[in-house]
Amino acid sequence: MRLMRASEIIKRPVVTMRGDDIAQVKDIVYSAHGGAVGGFTLAGRGMFAGPMKLGLTWHAVVALGADAVMISDESALEATSVVFDAAATGRGGGDVLGSQVLTDSGVDLGIVIDVIIAVSETLGGQCDVVGYEIEASVALGTKGTKLLIPLPGTITASAEHLMVPASAKDFVSHDLAGFGAAVTAFRAQLEGAG
Amino acid sequence: MQWWAWLVVALAAIVLLVGAVLAVQARRRRGGVIVDRSSRRANRPTGGST
Amino acid sequence: MRFSEAAGRQVVSTSTAGTVGRVDDFVVDPRRRAVVALSLKRTDGGDTLLWTDIVAFGSDAVTVTSADKIVDAAPAIIALSGKEHRLVGKRVLTAGGDDIGTVDDVEFDADTGAITSLLLAAGDVAGARLVGVGSYAVVVRPK
Numbered sequence: 001m002r003l004m005r006a007s008e009i010i011k012r013p014v015v016t017m018r019g020d021d022i023a024q025v026k027d028i029v030y031s032a033h034g035g036a037v038g039g040f041t042l043a044g045r046g047m048f049a050g051p052m053k054l055g056l057t058w059h060a061v062v063a064l065g066a067d068a069v070m071i072s073d074e075s076a077l078e079a080t081s082v083v084f085d086a087a088a089t090g091r092g093g094g095d096v097l098g099s100q101v102l103t104d105s106g107v108d109l110g111i112v113i114d115v116i117i118a119v120s121e122t123l124g125g126q127c128d129v130v131g132y133e134i135e136a137s138v139a140l141g142t143k144g145t146k147l148l149i150p151l152p153g154t155i156t157a158s159a160e161h162l163m164v165p166a167s168a169k170d171f172v173s174h175d176l177a178g179f180g181a182a183v184t185a186f187r188a189q190l191e192g193a194g
Numbered sequence: 195m196q197w198w199a200w201l202v203v204a205l206a207a208i209v210l211l212v213g214a215v216l217a218v219q220a221r222r223r224r225g226g227v228i229v230d231r232s233s234r235r236a237n238r239p240t241g242g243s244t
Numbered sequence: 245m246r247f248s249e250a251a252g253r254q255v256v257s258t259s260t261a262g263t264v265g266r267v268d269d270f271v272v273d274p275r276r277r278a279v280v281a282l283s284l285k286r287t288d289g290g291d292t293l294l295w296t297d298i299v300a301f302g303s304d305a306v307t308v309t310s311a312d313k314i315v316d317a318a319p320a321i322i323a324l325s326g327k328e329h330r331l332v333g334k335r336v337l338t339a340g341g342d343d344i345g346t347v348d349d350v351e352f353d354a355d356t357g358a359i360t361s362l363l364l365a366a367g368d369v370a371g372a373r374l375v376g377v378g379s380y381a382v383v384v385r386p387k
Contacts, residue, residue, distance in 0.1 A: 019383045063340045066343070097226045
């Protein structure tokens with residue numbers, strides 16, 4: 001299980017097994033029900049390229065590594081509507097970067113500046129959103145520090161806010177190294193309590 | 195104006211135009227993290243472990 | 245033998261003992277993981293010598309029965325040539341999506357043309373691990 005930042009995955013090249021970079025990652029699309037990454041929307045490579053009409057579902061990804069998203073060949077790309085239904089989420093309104101994180105007790109924890117994603121290292125494994133990196137609010141101590149907050153299995157998100165259980169603030173991390181353990185401990189605590 | 199002055203203006207216009215296109219395309223390539231709230235996509239692939 | 249040593253080697257005809265060309269570049273088929281042809285310069289006609297037409301790839305010269313064996317590149321060879329298909333200098337990605345370095349040199353078997361290994365600063369990659377060569381990277385199987 002590898003942890004990666006969404007900000008690193010965005011703009012990563014999509015490379016075929018033949019060694020051609022046919023696209024780059026534009027958006028990471030994840031399900032509110034469970035946090036699984038459904039896929040990616042794509043943009044072209046090169047200075048003059050814009051967004052592509054094609055996207056990539058997680059099923060079609062051979063591997064997500066530190067430097068590239070590997071696919072078998074061009075046929076892995078599909079229409080973006082297969083990756084996510086733009087009409088359902090509302091274009092632009094679904095981006096969690098910049099959204100406010102609230103606990104279920106109504107406390108503002110901060111603003112999301114990045115998203116932490118866990119990638120299984122086995123072929124065909126899972127890819128899930130497991131945490132947010134936030135710019136902390138007053139409630140978490142020093143205002144403006146960057147902190148990592150773990151997320152439960154079920155993500156609660158609306159167009160205005162992202163909600164987390166109040167206990168999440170007890171499992172906050174300062175860096176990615178110990179964050180995997182924090183996520184596991186947090187989820188175990190939720191299961192024990194709930 | 196001299197003929198070369200018009201050339202400078204034309205070149206400057208081209209540079210600005212190209213710059214604008216590059217900026218617009220870079221903005222359009224920018225991505226984010228999108229939460230998909232449509233319930234029909236709630237299925238997780240079976241198999242594989244977290 | 246390495247690409248770096250073999251580049252520039254003279255190609256000599258066994259029938260006339262004269263130099264009929266010089267090795268310029270190597271055409272590799274990633275599916276067969278072997279050198280399938282040599283790109284030549286300074287020849288009287290043609291720019292390609294198929295591996296199957298070589299008598300021997302020696303440490304001082306490549307021998308060929310006659311200059312007639314040097315031909316113009318066939319479409320199949322052209323498809324495998326060019327910057328997109330060059331190995332040396334290209335970044336190497338594992339099939340897992342990790343960048344492991346750049347190809348500094350290539351070791352090949354002078355008898356069969358098979359690619360023995362890709363030489364990277366971080367370590368060698370066995371030729372058998374080669375999956376593909378494209379415009380962006382050389383893709384190799386993980387160890």
